[in-house]
Structures are given as C-alpha cells and as structure tokens.
Amino acid sequence: MPTKVENWKDEVYGNEIREHLMEFAEEGWDAIPEDEHDAWFERFKWWGLYHQRSGQESYFMMRIGTPNGVIEPGQLEVIGEVAKEYATGPADNPEFGDAYCDWTTRQSIQLHWIKLEDIPEIFEKLESVGLGTQQACGDSWRNIVGCPVAGKDKHEHVDAWPVAKDLHETFKGNDDYSNLPRKWKVAIAGCDEGCGQGDINDLAFEPAEKDGELGFNVRIGGGLSRKEPRLARELDVWVPPEQAADVAHGMSALFRDHGDREDRFNARIKFLMDEWGPEKMRSVLQEEYVDFELETAGEDMRDQYSYNTGSQDGHNDHVGVHEQNDGNYYVGLNVLVGRMGADDTLELAELADEYGSGEVRLTQRQNIIVTDVPEENLDDLLDEPLLEDYSPDPSPFMRGSIACTGTEFCSLSIVETKNRQVRYARWLRDNVELPADHDEFHIHLSGCTASCAQPQIADVSLRGMKTRKDGEPVEALDIGLGGGLGDDPRFADWVEMRVPADEVPGAIKNLVNNFEDAREDGETFRDFVEDRDEETLAEMVEPEETDYHDPYMHNTKMTWYPYAEDDDMQASPAPTDGSGEPLPSDD
Amino acid sequence: MTTDVHQLDDGAWISVNDSREVNVSDLWLLARSDFCGCETTDFLAEGFVKVGIDYPDIEARIAGQCIACGESGVTDWLTVGRVVDPESGEFYGVDHESIHFPEKRTRLARPPE
Ligand code: HEM
Ligand code: SF4
Ligand SMILES: [Zn+2]
Numbered sequence: 001m002p003t004k005v006e007n008w009k010d011e012v013y014g015n016e017i018r019e020h021l022m023e024f025a026e027e028g029w030d031a032i033p034e035d036e037h038d039a040w041f042e043r044f045k046w047w048g049l050y051h052q053r054s055g056q057e058s059y060f061m062m063r064i065g066t067p068n069g070v071i072e073p074g075q076l077e078v079i080g081e082v083a084k085e086y087a088t089g090p091a092d093n094p095e096f097g098d099a100y101c102d103w104t105t106r107q108s109i110q111l112h113w114i115k116l117e118d119i120p121e122i123f124e125k126l127e128s129v130g131l132g133t134q135q136a137c138g139d140s141w142r143n144i145v146g147c148p149v150a151g152k153d154k155h156e157h158v159d160a161w162p163v164a165k166d167l168h169e170t171f172k173g174n175d176d177y178s179n180l181p182r183k184w185k186v187a188i189a190g191c192d193e194g195c196g197q198g199d200i201n202d203l204a205f206e207p208a209e210k211d212g213e214l215g216f217n218v219r220i221g222g223g224l225s226r227k228e229p230r231l232a233r234e235l236d237v238w239v240p241p242e243q244a245a246d247v248a249h250g251m252s253a254l255f256r257d258h259g260d261r262e263d264r265f266n267a268r269i270k271f272l273m274d275e276w277g278p279e280k281m282r283s284v285l286q287e288e289y290v291d292f293e294l295e296t297a298g299e300d301m302r303d304q305y306s307y308n309t310g311s312q313d314g315h316n317d318h319v320g321v322h323e324q325n326d327g328n329y330y331v332g333l334n335v336l337v338g339r340m341g342a343d344d345t346l347e348l349a350e351l352a353d354e355y356g357s358g359e360v361r362l363t364q365r366q367n368i369i370v371t372d373v374p375e376e377n378l379d380d381l382l383d384e385p386l387l388e389d390y391s392p393d394p395s396p397f398m399r400g401s402i403a404c405t406g407t408e409f410c411s412l413s414i415v416e417t418k419n420r421q422v423r424y425a426r427w428l429r430d431n432v433e434l435p436a437d438h439d440e441f442h443i444h445l446s447g448c449t450a451s452c453a454q455p456q457i458a459d460v461s462l463r464g465m466k467t468r469k470d471g472e473p474v475e476a477l478d479i480g481l482g483g484g485l486g487d488d489p490r491f492a493d494w495v496e497m498r499v500p501a502d503e504v505p506g507a508i509k510n511l512v513n514n515f516e517d518a519r520e521d522g523e524t525f526r527d528f529v530e531d532r533d534e535e536t537l538a539e540m541v542e543p544e545e546t547d548y549h550d551p552y553m554h555n556t557k558m559t560w561y562p563y564a565e566d567d568d569m570q571a572s573p574a575p576t577d578g579s580g581e582p583l584p585s586d587d
Numbered sequence: 588m589t590t591d592v593h594q595l596d597d598g599a600w601i602s603v604n605d606s607r608e609v610n611v612s613d614l615w616l617l618a619r620s621d622f623c624g625c626e627t628t629d630f631l632a633e634g635f636v637k638v639g640i641d642y643p644d645i646e647a648r649i650a651g652q653c654i655a656c657g658e659s660g661v662t663d664w665l666t667v668g669r670v671v672d673p674e675s676g677e678f679y680g681v682d683h684e685s686i687h688f689p690e691k692r693t694r695l696a697r698p699p700e
Binding site: 004005034035036037038042053054057225227264265407411412413414448449450465466467468473476497498555557558 | 591593595596597598599600602604605606607610611612613614629631633634636652654655657659
C-alpha cells in the first residue's frame, strides 16, 4: 500500500504545486487549511521550500539549486540581496548576524527564515537572473553536482559542464520524472581528481576512456543517509558525452518505476541496488529503458583521484590560487561551515566583478571559488580585506570543517552544529599542531544520521548524540575516524561514542598528538587509521575538558531558537504573519 | 473527525491531525523493555519508524539508542500521547522523562507506514 506521502503526491505534485503556492502566498499563511498543512509542506519541498522545525512554524528554509555550483555573472548579487531582504528571522545568530547564505555540500544555496508571503517576490528576483528553487528538495532530480571548476580545470579530460547543464535543462520541470519515489542525486565530472564525489550519489558519471574516446563510466546507488551508507557500484557501462542524457533518462525512469513507494525508508536506489545487484540493474536498463546497445565500462581515472582522500598531495579541495586552462586563475576561498553573511556575499559579488568575470562557483566542501581572474589582478584581489575572513590560505582546521544545519533549523537534528563547529575550528587552530607534512585535515559534523555534512567521508567524523554528564542530559557526538574518497573509498570507523560536545576538541587534540607520536615517517592520517583496529584507535581518542567552552550543551532542540535571549519553546513568536507579527496558534 | 496520525520528514516528528506533536531528540526512560540490558533504558529518540492508534493512545515504534549502554535499535510500541476526545482532536503528549513501558503489540487504526 502506498504511503500517505505518495497519496498526497498523486493528488498534486511537480510543476502544478507552484500555482497553489502562489495563491497561498498571496492570501497569507492562514490560507493554508489547517488539516492540509502536512500535505502542502510535503509538496512545497518540490519548489525548494522546507518548513523549519518545531517552534519556527510559518518560516521556511529555501534552497536554490545551482547546477554544478555555477553562479553566473550577476547572480551572486541577487542572491545576496534576497538574503539581506528576506532571510531574516525574529532572532539573530551570534556568529553570523541577522542574514546569511549557506553554501551546501551539494553545491546549492540555502536561505532561512523565509516567509510564505514573500515567495512571489523572491521567485521573481531569482528568476530574473536565471536562478530557481525548482526541485531543490522533494522527490525529484536534485541539484546536479560535479567538479566545480569544470571547463576551466587543467586536470580535465572531458568538459562535463555542458553535459551537466544539459541534464539540468532536460530534467528540471520534466513531468516524466517529476514524481520519483524519493530524491534522485546525480554527479558528473570530467576531471581526474574525483571532485564530483560520484561515489556518494544515486547516479554518477565519472571520466573514462574507451577505444581512445573520452566519456563516462556510470555508477549507481551511493548515499550516506541513516546508518546505511553505500558507495555507488559500477554498472559496467561507458557512455560518450552525447549519450549521457539517454542513460540518465533510462536510469531515472527505472528508478521511477521500480523504486519502493510503499516504504520511504527503503526507497532510495541504493536499496534497489542491494536487492538487484549491478548485473540485473544493467540488464533492466538495457532491456527496458534505452534503445541502443550499452557499451561496457571504459578505463577510468580513479587511481589519480585526490579529492577528499587525505593523501596530502593533489587537490583535496579547491581552496587556494590555481591556474586555469586558459591562463587565468581561480581563487578558492574558505567559507567556514559554508555560511557567509549577506553583506559579505554582496561584497564578494563586487570583487568577482571587479577582478574576475563576475562568475563564482560553489564546491561540495561548502566553499566558494572566484573564477577567471587574470594574473595581473591576483595580487589586488588577494589584498582585499574580505579575504581575511574567507581565506585562500586558512588553517587546516578552518579549511577542513564542514557542518550541516543542525538544531538551528532542522527537524531531524539532535545537536547544534554550525556555531559549535566554528568554535571547534578556532580552538583547534589555536591549540593543535598537525604534523608538518599535513596541511589537510577534514572534520565533518552532522547533527544526526541523515549525514548532510557527509561525516562518513572525513578524517574525523562527528555525528549528533546525547549523553549524561553529572546526571544531566547534554549534547554529545559520536567520533569516527579515517573516512575518505579516492580510488579506494572508505567510510569512517566509529570508534568513540557519545562524547560530551565540550570534550570533543580535547579528544581531537589528544588524537592528533597520539598520531604524531605513533606514526611512521610520512604516514598519512588516513593510512594510519586504516592500519589500526578500532580498539587501538579508541584509546588514542581521549575525550577531555579543556579551556574550550561550549555554550550549546543544553539540548538546544528543546528551544525555539538556540541563540535567542529567551530560548524557551513557549517564548517563540511563531507562527507569524507576513510582517513577522505573531499569529494566534492552537498548538 | 477521525484522528490522523503519521510520521514525516524521514521520521523526524509525529503529526497528529496536522499538528507537529512529538519530535526526535528527546530522551525517554523505558522500563521492563528488552531493548537493552539496562534496568531502565535511557533512550534517545532518533526517528519514528511506525505510528499507530489504540484509542485513546497514540503509539509509536521509535528508532534510537540507549545512551547508557550504546545499544541501538527500534523500540516496541510506546504510548507517546492521547487524543481523549476524537471530536476536538486535541493531543495530550505524555511526559517523556517519566518512566514508560513499551508493549509488543498495538491495534492499528490503519496499516503501518
Ligand atoms: C530543515 C531540515 C533540513 C535541512 C536544513 C537540511 C540541510 C541539508 C543540506 C544543507 C544538505 C546539503 C545540500 C543539498 O542536498 O543540496 C543536505 C543534504 C542531505 N540531507 Fe538534509 N536537511 C534537512 C532535512 C533533511 C531530512 C529530513 C533528511 C532526511 C530525509 C535529510 C537528509 C539529507 C541527506 C541524506 C543529504 C545528503 C547527504 C549525501 O550526500 O548523501 N535532510 N541537507
Ligand atoms: S544531518 Fe541531520 S541535523 Fe544535519 S541538516 Fe541533515 S537532517 Fe538536519
Ligand atoms: Zn542500555
């Protein structure tokens, strides 16, 4: 029997949701019939709107999908303006102020505190420069991710950007694929560094050579969510760039027809892959969903992958100054936990215009890249004061930090994430010395097992938990070690569980020191972890209180907003009307 | 009216008559359960797996973990609240910090999701 969500989707889903959304926006929050809240909020996701958590009713997170992370000239300014004008809530964030943009791990943009009533104006502004929120959430083709410097990279073999763009245009708003059993995440890259992170996507195109021709190998069924992480598996299919869209049509139709619509927990294609295996997946694709003979896999480039591998050479990320294939440069700026104030975003838009082409790009490490900077402009750009906060040469702990949304806005969360990770990164920068040959050290913090911050593929993985300290419940983190991608991708080993959040920086400090003492010459952290068993590793993680202070130990999910002066759930102004005035609520 | 209960957002919360009523991240004390070896399970709710109604009780099976011993899994049926008067549909949540006794089975008002 199909789930309730499936029934709602049968009634209204896809493009047609927009009309209803606009009508509700016109009439105001109260116009959504009370007994239809759940159905409409489920549907609004398809248009990029996700109702924020308990205590924040009537406010939405809005996701803007930027394929391959490409933000074209003129777009960043509009994003900054929209954030400044509309993404402000009833309380400020102590680290980030009253308006900010989140650059996400899937090269998208998230804004918070969006009011239903403002949506028509926001859509108009975004769409006037070619941006949109369509299918940014919901059971559909999500934002396509890839190598953020596609088309500009010296390590590129196939320019994947036109292919990504074509997929984006083909599958955005396409009624044949607008109602899938679950989200559908696609990655495509043509470089030999692995920065598409195809291994953790539902459908991945990775560069490969066949009979002297360059194209893509196809992998299926990756994903990190819940406690069921999967690496995408090889389908044994190679496609030339001009046929990538045909295989994408076929695979997403296969998923549409065969994905589990009776159990949302079992719906992602990774579970169908578990059930069928790659051979059956391939033969069903061949027999029912494509009308040409599929080629077998070509020669891939995975042994050259460096992205997020912990290898300490090559590109582990895109931070820093790098030469493009056209002689210009790109400058990758570190954005700590992916959050940038609206004013800073506006200033960056100006700098990108002044020194580059006006284009910027988002990475899967929550960072931003200014592209197309001529050599003669480099020094002036690097001297700009904004780059002190968003550095192209940051401490490894600032650079390696990723954090998800957490209890600030997210209903699934267990713990506070972004502000905590900001404090962790600063403390680690000031108190911990990595071995001299380590300038990359990735720490990913996710507020729950959904794994939006991709914790399982970091050197140090942190995942929201709780524990008791002196009898009182406090926010805590599970600690995992040694995850990463590359030719031999590996998920973290969870070695130390339920560490009170204020003891985690001490634990990482002790771990790094123990690593330094016990490692062999030249041994990377990732190899070090791989060579040791869980017990040995657990002993090296010694949780400890230090002078690090954590203001978020107190079960922040029980507040209406963790940083409000009066954070009590009862003190919440939500739901509010279009101008932010509290509405009577029956909750 | 009939009472409408479901879990949403991948099990993040339980909706009762289109109102968000029970959330993940709370701690529940479970007694006489075989969830783990602890005398009382100090249970962190991480996701609502199934919801059901045994009038007037609203019940759920919850995925999570005992934060004392680390055992993780899915609980038996737990009463998470009541809708005493189906006409008004008003929901009264139980105090999750008091002691609860999970049960093996419940009558489902509708097939589980
Ligand atoms: C308001 C609530 C939520 C917020 C703010 C949020 C935020 C995010 C962000 C920032 C990302 C990366 C960006 C992207 O996908 O474009 C992400 C990815 C993800 N989210 Fe969420 N999320 C929320 C709710 C959920 C829920 C309810 C689920 C579970 C169904 C979920 C599961 C995931 C997963 C699995 C990923 C990707 C990890 C991967 O690479 O496999 N999120 N989310
Ligand atoms: S990992 Fe969990 S807490 Fe963090 S944003 Fe995703 S769903 Fe929310
Ligand atoms: Zn226990």
